[in-house]
Amino acid sequence: xxxxxxxxxxxxxxxxxxxxxxxxxxxxxxxxxxxxxxxxxxxxxxxxxxxxxxxxxxxxxxxxxxxxxxxxxxxxxxxxxxxxxxxxxxxxxxxxxxxxxxxxxxxxxxxxxxxxxxxxxxxxxxxxxxxxxxxxxxxxxxxxxxxxxxxxxxxxxxxxxxxxxxxxxxxxxxxxxxxxxxxxxxxxxxxxxxxxxxxxxxxxxxxxxxxxxxxxxxxxxxxxxxxxxxxxxxxxxxxxxxxxxxxxxxxxxxxxxxxxxxxxxxxxxxxxxxxxxxxxxxxxxxxxxxxxxxxxxxxxx
Amino acid sequence: xxxxxxxxxxxxxxxxxxxxxxxxxxxxxxxxxxxxxxxxxxxxxxxxxxxxxxxxxxxxxxxxxxxxxxxxxxxxxxxxxxxxxxxxxxxxxxxxxxxxxxxxxxxxxxxxxxxxxxxxxxxxxxxxxxxxxxxxxxxxxxxxxxxxxxxxxxxxxxxxxxxxxxxxxxxxxxxxxxxxxxxxxxxxxxxxxxxxxxxxxxxxxxxxxxxxxxxxxxxxxxxxxxxxxxxxxxxxxxxxxxxxxxxxxxxxxxxxxxx
Numbered sequence: 063x064x065x066x067x068x069x070x071x072x073x074x075x076x077x078x079x080x081x082x083x084x085x086x087x088x089x090x091x092x093x094x095x096x097x098x099x100x101x102x103x104x105x106x107x108x109x110x111x112x113x114x115x116x117x118x119x120x121x122x123x124x125x126x127x128x129x130x131x132x133x134x135x136x137x138x139x140x141x142x143x144x145x146x147x148x149x150x151x152x153x154x155x156x157x158x159x160x161x162x163x164x165x166x167x168x169x170x171x172x173x174x175x176x177x178x179x180x181x182x183x184x185x186x187x188x189x190x191x192x193x194x195x196x197x198x199x200x201x202x203x204x205x206x207x208x209x210x211x212x213x214x215x216x217x218x219x220x221x222x223x224x225x226x227x228x229x230x231x232x233x234x235x236x237x238x239x240x241x242x243x244x245x246x247x248x249x250x251x252x253x254x255x256x257x258x259x260x261x262x263x264x265x266x267x268x269x270x271x272x273x274x275x276x277x278x279x280x281x282x283x284x285x286x287x288x289x290x291x292x293x294x295x296x297x298x299x300x301x302x303x304x305x306x307x308x309x310x311x312x313x314x315x316x317x318x319x320x321x322x323x324x325x326x327x328x329x330x331x332x333x334x335x336x337x338x339x340x341x342x343x344x345x346x347x348x349x350x351x352x353x354x355x356x357x358x359x360x361x362x363x
Numbered sequence: 364x365x366x367x368x369x370x371x372x373x374x375x376x377x378x379x380x381x382x383x384x385x386x387x388x389x390x391x392x393x394x395x396x397x398x399x400x401x402x403x404x405x406x407x408x409x410x411x412x413x414x415x416x417x418x419x420x421x422x423x424x425x426x427x428x429x430x431x432x433x434x435x436x437x438x439x440x441x442x443x444x445x446x447x448x449x450x451x452x453x454x455x456x457x458x459x460x461x462x463x464x465x466x467x468x469x470x471x472x473x474x475x476x477x478x479x480x481x482x483x484x485x486x487x488x489x490x491x492x493x494x495x496x497x498x499x500x501x502x503x504x505x506x507x508x509x510x511x512x513x514x515x516x517x518x519x520x521x522x523x524x525x526x527x528x529x530x531x532x533x534x535x536x537x538x539x540x541x542x543x544x545x546x547x548x549x550x551x552x553x554x555x556x557x558x559x560x561x562x563x564x565x566x567x568x569x570x571x572x573x574x575x576x577x578x579x580x581x582x583x584x585x586x587x588x589x590x591x592x593x594x595x596x597x598x599x600x601x602x603x604x605x606x607x608x609x610x611x612x613x614x615x616x617x618x619x620x621x622x
Contacts, residue, residue, distance in 0.1 A: 168429045239466070241462060241464060241466040242466055242468065242469075244424065244427075244462065244466070245462065245466040245467075245468065245528070245531075246468070246478065246482075247424065247427070247455060248422065248424060248455055248459060248460035248462075248532070249455070249456075249459065249478060249479035249482070249531065249532065249535055250452050250453070250455040250456030250479060250482065250483070250535060251452070251478075251479075251482045252452050252482075255482045259478075259482065260468060263469075264469060360469060360470045360471065360474065
């Protein structure tokens with residue numbers, strides 16, 4: 063029995079002290095990790111609650127200075143458009159690149175690709191913005207000449223997202239046990255069948271996390287938007303050209319907080335709360351998708 | 364001579380002057396070896412002697428290691444396994460494999476067994492159900508799982524999981540089954556069940572087993588091959604190997620002087 067193995071007085075005093083010390087370090091780390099979230103939610107709610115209402119999220123800004131009346135529907139719609147555009151570009155490319163790095167991990171080409179991809183992770187977002195401007199937005203010289211537009215910003219953000227999705231996808235695939243892959247290969251599965259039917263489903267939660275990290279990164283970006291989209295107080299009918307700018311929650315908060323207006327400051331904090339809730343909903347949505355596709359793959363070949 | 368004159372030995376896999384390399388390291392040196400149809404061939408030898416490399420070479424499972432290459436000839440029913448015109452996927456459908464550690468998929472018991480058929484494009488639920496039942500019966504697992512086919516494969520014990528992996532391999536109707544230390548992670552009772560199962564299966568399949576356990580080789584196999592340092596030292600009838608080996612190194616190994 064266990065009682066006979068343990069000394070009568072339980073742990074030695076040295077181990078008790080060490081246990082208490084390491085235990086409190088863990089607790090401190092946990093508190094430090096969650097305090098910012100609590101602070102954000104508390105401050106945003108406390109300073110922004112006066113502006114919160116259903117019409118705040120369903121109406122466009124109006125009045126003068128603009129935004130003093132109305133809500134943030136432009137920002138919500140714009141942010142969602144940007145996430146969608148960025149994901150349309152980065153999710154397929156990032157997953158494909160992650161698959162490539164995983165499958166060919168020892169080849170020289172893959173090593174170079176991984177290095178370059180990691181370098182991109184460290185590029186400051188303002189540089190992405192400037193390059194995005196020259197490639198997509200500028201109306202002179204080389205480039206697409208799309209103006210300050212949702213498409214220019216969405217694609218710039220998408221390119222920022224690609225290395226994040228790539229990196230996390232590769233890591234998630236590496237975590238799939240080799241024995242699992244070999245089991246399927248030994249049954250005469252082709253490499254593509256193994257990837258589609260087993261490796262990706264087994265890694266889907268990790269891949270979902272990668273997409274989420276990318277999306278959240280995009281949601282919080284302002285610097286690239288300054289150069290490729292700026293801001294729109296309405297909802298555009300086109301995503302390119304001189305009227306193609308979209309609203310964006312992060313930009314909206316940034317602009318409102320700079321206005322010398324108490325009312326706009328309140329709206330900025332309310333918008334911050336809305337942004338936090340959107341993050342939460344996206345997190346749960348992506349988890350649900352990953353869970354669903356794993357369930358689906360468990361039933362199917 | 365070989366056991367049972369009424370039971371002629373038909374070569375299934377013939378290996379001639381076969382060498383295998385991982386990059387610059389040579390893992391197998393000029394192996395000449397025949398695996399006969401509907402016999403159980405055991406491969407024994409100390410760790411790192413090349414027996415697993417040899418086994419995995421027979422269905423091209425080593426192809427996935429960077430820098431792996433082979434020299435010489437290995438044929439399945441006279442067809443070169445490593446011919447550039449041969450599709451390794453088809454080789455693996457004909458030469459199934461069961462691994463050291465049970466590796467069921469994160470799917471239901473039913474879907475684990477059905478996987479090999481699904482990837483071949485079989486969709487009919489009744490055909491799948493038929494073959495799943497047949498395979499589970501052949502792997503002596505049916506009675507234990509028939510009421511929970513939709514349960515997770517991970518709810519099974521280690522021994523049951525390994526029999527599930529055997530059922531999974533049987534479902535695609537291979538001609539040869541390679542067993543890579545299939546019982547080394549199992550308790551003695553589960554091991555005994557796997558060994559019984561091998562005796563049942565050898566009427567229909569050609570079986571090659573790698574084992575660390577010499578008693579197991581002696582119990583289950585018709586022929587035994589002894590590998591040492593990447594070379595095939597001796598291959599013969601199991602009774603001959605264990606009672607009157609020709610090579611002194613074989614004798615030293617089976618009597619426990621090394622390894």
